[in-house]
Amino acid sequence: MPAARTVAVDCHAFGRYPYVGCNNLMRQLLPDICRDSPDLVREFALCVVTLAPDTHTDVLDLCPDLAEALGKPAAIPFMLNRTTWLAHGLASLVLRWRSRLDGAPPLKLEFTNTASADPLQREFLDILSLRADPDLLEVVRDDENDGAEARSERAAADLTPEEHLVRAEELTARKQRSLDLGSVLHHLEHSTASPDVVARAFTAAAEHYLTVGFYEASLHTARTAARYATHGDLATARTLCSTTVYSLMHLGRLDDAEAFCTVRLSTTDDPRMGMICSYALGVIQARLRPPEQRDLAKAAQHMAQAIAFLDSAPQGPGETCNRIFVDKNFRALLAARAGRTDEAIRLEQEGLADLRRLCPERFRAEAPILLQNLSKAHLASKRADLAVASYTEAIALEPFSADLYMERGNAHRARGDHRAALADYRMAIQVGPPTPEMHFNAGLACAAGHDSERALDEYTLALELDPAYARARLNRAALHYRSGRPAEAAQDADAALRTEPDHPDLLCIRGLVNLSSGDLEAALADFSRALVRDPSHPAALKNRSTTLFAMEDVAQALRDADRYLTVRTDAAAFLHRGQLHQSRGSWQQALADYQQAAGYDDADHAELGRRRSACLQGLVDEATHARA
Known part of the structure; x- marks a missing residue:
């Protein structure tokens, strides 16, 4: 058991380099966690090495079988809000480790210089502070107390450009990943290093941040690199173009992404950069815009322009592969958006065949996205078995994509195989980072398999990550009610109704609790409020009819029973109406x-x-x- 201590964690990051505090925290805590709870290190390995890159070797020493999972960039784009769930995962690791140490005094984590932390680090601190049990873990945020990074920055302010270069070289020689992604960049930017050297360092960091899904960091780092890049370095210019536009797209800044691409298209004569921007504009119009804002005709124009740029570029294996991907995958997307699902399926299958025949060396890298889209098209056409088969092919090529496991789990659930669905949801959680939706879907699969207690556990885990997740709270409340725990059901319903006061399903759960306790007036009020929001809500009609019958208002109870049977017919409804008659x-x-x-x-x-x-x-x- 570790001795009680205060751990000082410096978060100074010049306001922009991500997760400096997380890296410093895990460098100090990880040896203890590895000793006390190696299973937790394995469970949250991805979160640890992503937010604390200096721990990569230590984690692999403990879990050498995870080398591929922790080192291979994913082909499938990351889920939304990935950094939030990574931060939750690291917080869960620390909190669960402390909760296992029976009788241990609270650990005090003193985070200094948080005002100079980057926004992602501050988000982690908010999450950890909110979730920490003060009896186990005290979280202190001290903006006044200087840490090593702040002292280093003040000292750096007095350095000459030549001394900045020496300092950058000294830090680089340490071969410490966190330094390469932060302090080295800071010193290079203020040094006598050539613009090309600065541009390459910032470009490499921007690529890393894009690879791990730190899109704000990849965006501002790419923009810094662009200030130093020389006009003749086309390779760097292309990398910065794609990094910038994809960062903006992943951040949901679609107008900014369109504006960036439009400017680039008007100023470049490089066909590869033109292809990058045209393809991005097409994806924005066909996939990323809300349905009411999509313009499929404009998307098709952008696709044609992207292919024209590809055809005008010097031809090689890369161009052949890109042309297959843009042509077949994009046309399939347009067909799917237009409701021509069979055409979308055919195009994705043709694209996969062309990749295998013409670009076998790129098949493993490019095929997972086509297979994922093929699976979605099969699901849209109600062919869940074929969707599962295509997802299985994709997972064989990309075995560490949480999204693929999640989506295959949904396909299994669509075909009624809840056991297989649960296995996939658990794999998604293991690959990580765990998200509320993963735990919620696992709860659905458990409930469908009549394992109410495990379902409750999964809904509870979802709510730990997102206390405002109304569907998880609703389902947990329903399970509590069916398991004979009306007080817990009412507590969940009341908590959710504070944020969604007119949610008809939540009102029905609370109404059922009131009905079972004999508070007929309160039950009637809840069911009636639900019907104001949704006049055809089946549960509200059925249960208000039951309540009215208990209140001896048979005429109104019959009216609700009649209305229910216009919405849904079942044995219980006919039995109930028969009782009223x-x-x-x-x-x-x-x-x-x-x-x-x-x-x-x-x-x-x-x-x-x-x-x-x-x-x-x-x-x-x-x-x-x-x-x-």
């Missing part, structure tokens, strides 16, 4: 509803038999009374 002595209408209920496989025939007998007796009694 029976309570009024409307024996024939009741018998008609019981007859309808009997036609369903899940009908309660014993209950229907008793009620039919009662109705028939009612008819006999009526006839006897009439004769008398």
Whole structure:
């Protein structure tokens, strides 16, 4: 058990280099975590090495079988908000490690110079501070207390350009990845190094940040590199062009990306750069814009321009591969957007065949995206089995893409194979970083497999990452209710309703809790509010009818029962309406509803038999009374 101590973590990063504090934190804590909880290091290995690059060797020493997973750039683009989930993953590692140390005094993490941290580091500090249990971990943010980086910066302010160059060379010689991505760049920028040297260093850092999904960092680092790049260095110019435009696209800054590409197209005569920008403009119009803003005709024009640029470039294997990718994959996207799913499938299959035949050396790198899009087209055409097969091919080529496992899990769920879906969701979580949606989908698969307790655990993990995840809170509330824990169900429903006060499903859950506790007025109010939001909400109609019946307002209960049966028909609904008719002595209408209920496989025939007998007796009694 580690001795109680305060760990000072300097976050100074000149305001722009990502996760300096995380790197410094893990350099100090990782030896203890490896000793106490090696399984946690394995579980969160991706988060550790991505946010703390200096730990890469230590993590591989512990988990050598993860070398490929932690070292290979992904072909599949990263999920949205990746840095948020990476930060949550690192926070989970620290918090779960501390929670296992029974009886250990709180660990104090003192983060200094947070005002000079970059935005991603500050996001991590916000997450850790919010999630930390103060009995286990004290998080202190001190903007006044200088750390080593701040002192180094003040000293650096007095350096001459020649001394900056010497300092950059000294730091480079340490072969420490975090220094190459931060302090070395800072000193080079203020040194006598040639513009080409500065441009290459910043370009390499920008490529790294794009590879790991730090899009804000890749954007501003690429822009810095562009200030130093010479006009004759086409290779660097192309790299910076693609890094800038794809960073903007991943950040959702589509107008800025379009403006950047438009300027580049008007100022360059390089066909490869023209292809990069034209292709990006087409993707923005066909894939990234909201449906109401998409312009497929304009996207097709951009695609044609991208192919024309490719055809005008000096030809080689790379151009052949790019032409196949742009032509087949982009045309398939346009076909899919236009609802021509079979055409999209054909084009993706042709693209894969052309890649295999003409560019076998690039097949492994390029095919996963085509296979992913082929799988999506199969799903759109309700061919879940074919989607699973295509996803499986993609995963064989790209075995460390969380998105591919997530999407194949969804395909398994679409074909009703919840066990296989759960296995894929767990693989997505393992590949990481874990996201709320991964845990939520795992919860759905567990619930479908009748494992309510594991489903509750998954929904709880989703809510740890995103407390405002209404669907996870709704499903957890429903499971609590069905498991006989109405207080917990009400607590979840109330928490979610604070952020979504008119959510009809949440109102129905709370209404059910109120109904089961006998608070009929509160239940009626909840079901009625749900129906204001959604007048055809089945659960609200059904349960308000039940509530009204309990309140002896049979006429209104019947109106809701009638409305429910216009939305959905099932044995329980006909049985309920039959009960309402029976309570009024409307024996024939009741018998008609019981007859309808009997036609369903899940009908309660014993209950229907008793009620039919009662109705028939009612008819006999009526006839006897009439004769008398």
